[in-house]
Amino acid sequence: KSEVISIAIQKGGSGKTTTAINLAAYLRNQGKKVLLVDLDPQANLTQSAGLQEEVEPNIYHVFKRLAAGQDAPVDFSLFRSNDMDIIPSSLDLAMSEMELVSIFGREKLLQQHLREARKKYDFIIIDCPPAMGMLTINALTASDSVIIPLQAEFLPLKGMRNFMKSMETVRKNLNPKLKVLGFLLTKFDQRKIMNQRVASQLSRQYGDKVFKTRIRTNIALAQAQEKGVDIFSFSRRSNGAEDYSNFGEEVLNRLR
């Protein structure tokens, strides 16, 4: 039985892509079969995995085929990088938002595409764009659970509440089994009072839903992305590797 997890929040720069690739790498290192899906037209996950962002076919072509009623098997746009399978994205995906508007069952295209993949992988991790549009709705509809990364600051906390409202709507109308796996604080700096204050506000409001692990600010995470590798391959002893390893362990514990 596979677990499909979306990494989502509409606030930009929350650490969605960084969390997607490094969580996936942790799970791979634990011997799990992992599939990454890049659902952001920016193609940052594709780039972080070391692929060119205009690689084809990609998830845009999957949506096009499915929208036209054609078949798109899982390996139609499957690539391999960092010992993990990935369905890449490209800038073309920005067109899907508009192209899918009038397609019947448009919210369930990704769910349909991943039906086969669920039999092959232990985990499917979906990186979402910074928006609550058709792409993120497709991801949430296809998912069993959601991880919500956010910086412990004012604007991200404000945005999180709106995100929860939109997620509720998806749960009610499209995917009743969708659950919040947890909130992950990223770029955390223990010395910043605002980080501490927002962290305790979040814990007061959501209790155990907030992951105990906080991802500390660590430039190695950005350097790994530049090299196109995950943090464990780039610098096993970095804070980033330690934090994402602890986080990965918490994720596995929550799914037992």
Place this chain on the structure above:
Amino acid sequence: KSEVISIAIQKGGSGKTTTAINLAAYLRNQGKKVLLVDLDPQANLTQSAGLQEEVEPNIYHVFKRLAAGQDAPVDFSLFRSNDMDIIPSSLDLAMSEMELVSIFGREKLLQQHLREARKKYDFIIIDCPPAMGMLTINALTASDSVIIPLQAEFLPLKGMRNFMKSMETVRKNLNPKLKVLGFLLTKFDQRKIMNQRVASQLSRQYGDKVFKTRIRTNIALAQAQEKGVDIFSFSRRSNGAEDYSNFGEEVLNRLR
């Protein structure tokens, strides 16, 4: 003659909202009449200006009226905060992306709405969402120039090139006068090698288009947003106030 400036890049967390409110405040302090427009469904600019994010009528209602062929005068959804006029946003705006798809002239709705406002204000500053969708296209079509904020890291630099391609398309098909006012490095830390390296890569590629001022990382900028005020009202002696003041001066010099 007024200057309409979009603050845009699809990379999330680049400092678009922080730049919009603080550039506008600098221009206000120089005696200019300024209008802020929040074109992001997250409504971060609305929140940073101290307004509630569900305030109505807002830009969503403007688009709805214009799409229905009705009139929407400038003061239809005008509020005042921090001694500046602002057209706020709300979560409803996320629906506009889909609602505008089949509307004739959908890319020019904001341009149409701001025609009157150009006579009243010296500057109109538009905060864009982290996406290259219908909302950002409306902003670029309505604008004279664009300021592109980005962190000096790998993913933002990669994303910037795609953004420039999309901007070219808008210039060719919708707004031939659109110009890049410049690239602004945000959350800059002189000690980080990656920041220095990306900064010199950007200067090599775009020369004088890169603003000399770099906005240093400064928690006061986030604290000001929490209080709903601009950095000059919050902490006049902070690095954030100094940097946005120097930046504002550079903007005025480029427009002489």
